[in-house]
Amino acid sequence: MDTTMTDRSGILVLGEVFAGIISPHTHEMFTAGTTLAEALGQPLTLAMLGTGFEDAEPYLESLDESINVVWHEVLEEEPFPYMAWVDIAAQLVTDGNWRVVVAPGTGIGVDWTPRLAARTGLPLASWSTGVEVIDGQVAVTRDVLGGRAETTVTCNADATFIIAMEPGMIAPSNIGSAEALTLADVFAEFSVDASATSVDTSVNRPPLKEAERVVSGGRGLVDAEGVKKLEALADALNAAVGASGAAVLQEILPHEMQVGSSGVVIRPKLYLAVGLSGSPQHTYGMKDAQYIVAINQDEGAPIFQMADFGVVGDLHKILPALVEELKS
Numbered sequence: 379m380d381t382t383m384t385d386r387s388g389i390l391v392l393g394e395v396f397a398g399i400i401s402p403h404t405h406e407m408f409t410a411g412t413t414l415a416e417a418l419g420q421p422l423t424l425a426m427l428g429t430g431f432e433d434a435e436p437y438l439e440s441l442d443e444s445i446n447v448v449w450h451e452v453l454e455e456e457p458f459p460y461m462a463w464v465d466i467a468a469q470l471v472t473d474g475n476w477r478v479v480v481a482p483g484t485g486i487g488v489d490w491t492p493r494l495a496a497r498t499g500l501p502l503a504s505w506s507t508g509v510e511v512i513d514g515q516v517a518v519t520r521d522v523l524g525g526r527a528e529t530t531v532t533c534n535a536d537a538t539f540i541i542a543m544e545p546g547m548i549a550p551s552n553i554g555s556a557e558a559l560t561l562a563d564v565f566a567e568f569s570v571d572a573s574a575t576s577v578d579t580s581v582n583r584p585p586l587k588e589a590e591r592v593v594s595g596g597r598g599l600v601d602a603e604g605v606k607k608l609e610a611l612a613d614a615l616n617a618a619v620g621a622s623g624a625a626v627l628q629e630i631l632p633h634e635m636q637v638g639s640s641g642v643v644i645r646p647k648l649y650l651a652v653g654l655s656g657s658p659q660h661t662y663g664m665k666d667a668q669y670i671v672a673i674n675q676d677e678g679a680p681i682f683q684m685a686d687f688g689v690v691g692d693l694h695k696i697l698p699a700l701v702e703e704l705k706s
Contacts, residue, residue, distance in 0.1 A: 386538055389415045391480045392467055393426045393553075394487075396668050398433025400426070402686045403487075405550030405558035407480045407543050410509050412551065414478055417511035421445075424553070425470050427452050427463060437556035460490040468497045476538050478516055480509075483542040485665035485684045491542045502540045503531050505683060507547040516541075521683070545686050561687040564669050565704065568615060568648045586618040586635060591648045594620030594637055594664070598653020598674065598693055599630050607697040608652055614704040615648070620664075622654040638663035653693045656681025673697075 391411035393404035408424065415422040423446040426434065431449050438447050450466045463486070471479055471494065481491045483505060495502035507528065508519035515532045518541055522529050533539035550558035568591055586592065593612040599605055612619045621631035623638055637644060638660040649667035654660060656672070656679055664670070665684060672685035673693050682688040689696060 386475050386477045386536060387420050388474060388476050389418070389420055389422045389478050389480065390470065390474060390476045391422065391424050392470070392482060393424055393428075394482055394484065395426050395428030395430060395434050397428075398430030399559075400434055400437070400553060400556050401482075401484065402550065402559040402564075402669075403482055403484050403543070403545045405553060405556075406545065406548045407482065408553050409548050409551040410541070410543055411478075411480050414480075414509060414511065414516065418477060418514075418516075420477060423448065423474070425450060425467075427466055429453075434556070438554040441554040460486065460493070463490040464493045464497060467494050471498050471500070471538070471540075477535070479538065479540045481540055481542045483544045483684075484686065485661070485667060485670055487542060488684065489665070491540070495540050498538075498540075500538050500540050501533060502542060503533075504542040505544045506541050507544050509541060509543075509548075544683055546682065546688055561671065561689070564648065564671065564687065565615075565700075568669075583612060584616065584618045586620055586637075587642055587644060589618035589644070590646050591615045591617035591650075592620045592637070592644060592646045592664070592667075593617045593650045593652060594622060594635075594654060595625055595631060595652045596622040596654025596660075597624040597628055597630065599625060600694075601630070604653070604694060605630060607694060607701075610701050611650070611652075611697050611704075614701045615650075617648070617650075618646075620644075622660045623657070624654065651681050651685070652697065654681060655679045656684065 389411050391407050394401040411422050425448050427450050452462050454462050503518045505521045506518045510517050517530050517532045519528055519530050595608040620637040621635040625631045626633050626636045639662045643663045645666040647668045649664050649670050651672045670685045671687045672681040673689045675692055677690045
């Protein structure tokens with residue numbers, strides 16, 4: 379790889395649009411991109427990748443004219459749906475001579491961003507938690523040792539640097555008139571009519587493989603009382619109930635509910651990971667969810683590294699409060 383090319387300039391942010399909705403993580407990447415553009419005195423290009431642009435485009439009309447916005451539809455095809463993301467992103471990267479490319483570290487992004495780096499032959503800093511410019515060099519803070527420590531890496535000005543941001547680490551910014559989504563916004567979008575909501579655990583729920591909303595529990599549920607709280611939340615969201623491998627092994631939830639490499643692979647719009655750590659075996663089955671929300675009392679749980687939203691706390695207190703809020 380030749381990293382000695384000169385005159386590299388411009389910041390490229392690879393945003394995500396799902397069915398017309400700008401992902402929460404894109405607002406965070408936009409913060410990182412604008413920070414770098416201002417510090418380096420370089421132009422910013424915001425590339426919006428995904429589908430449903432007719433709904434998203436009006437929000438960006440009020441963006442500063444200095445920001446170049448491009449739209450690229452991503453048409454996924456089985457059996458390798460994310461190759462379409464790689465194809466488009468690689469073309470954007472190679473067409474320019476960028477100083478920095480800010481890429482997503484979401485469940486979808488962690489699949490295709492390393493492929494992008496491999497195809498373009500460019501250095502990649504994944505699981506990035508922060509960015510700044512020090513003495514003209516881009517410095518990236520990264521989690522190491524499962525989040526128990528941090529390290530800083532830099533890249534020379536004459537090499538394009540790909541940075542994959544870890545969700546939830548940087549304050550989101552509004553993109554034009556598109557306000558950064560909050561956890562409340564996500565629940566409001568996917569909640570159901572309270573008048574039709576039942577918390578009776580005998581209620582029929584959507585099949586796990588077909589559900590748009592899935593609430594999965596792990597060993598943090600502890601016992602049957604925890605399961606009842608999980609099911610109450612599932613019913614409030616008209617969601618299917620899933621389980622981690624640990625919950626199945628401890629007989630807290632049945633095997634037919636298991637999500638992961640030893641269970642089912644799903645791609646819901648909303649996935650709530652409750653009281654589960656996020657082992658690779660489990661995340662293999664749900665990493666493609668559009669929105670991932672994690673609830674865990676261990677702030678160092680790996681699941682937070684791929685969640686769009688994380689809530690640190692006791693699920694046995696949080697779930698009942700969340701059910702009441704959804705009802706209201």
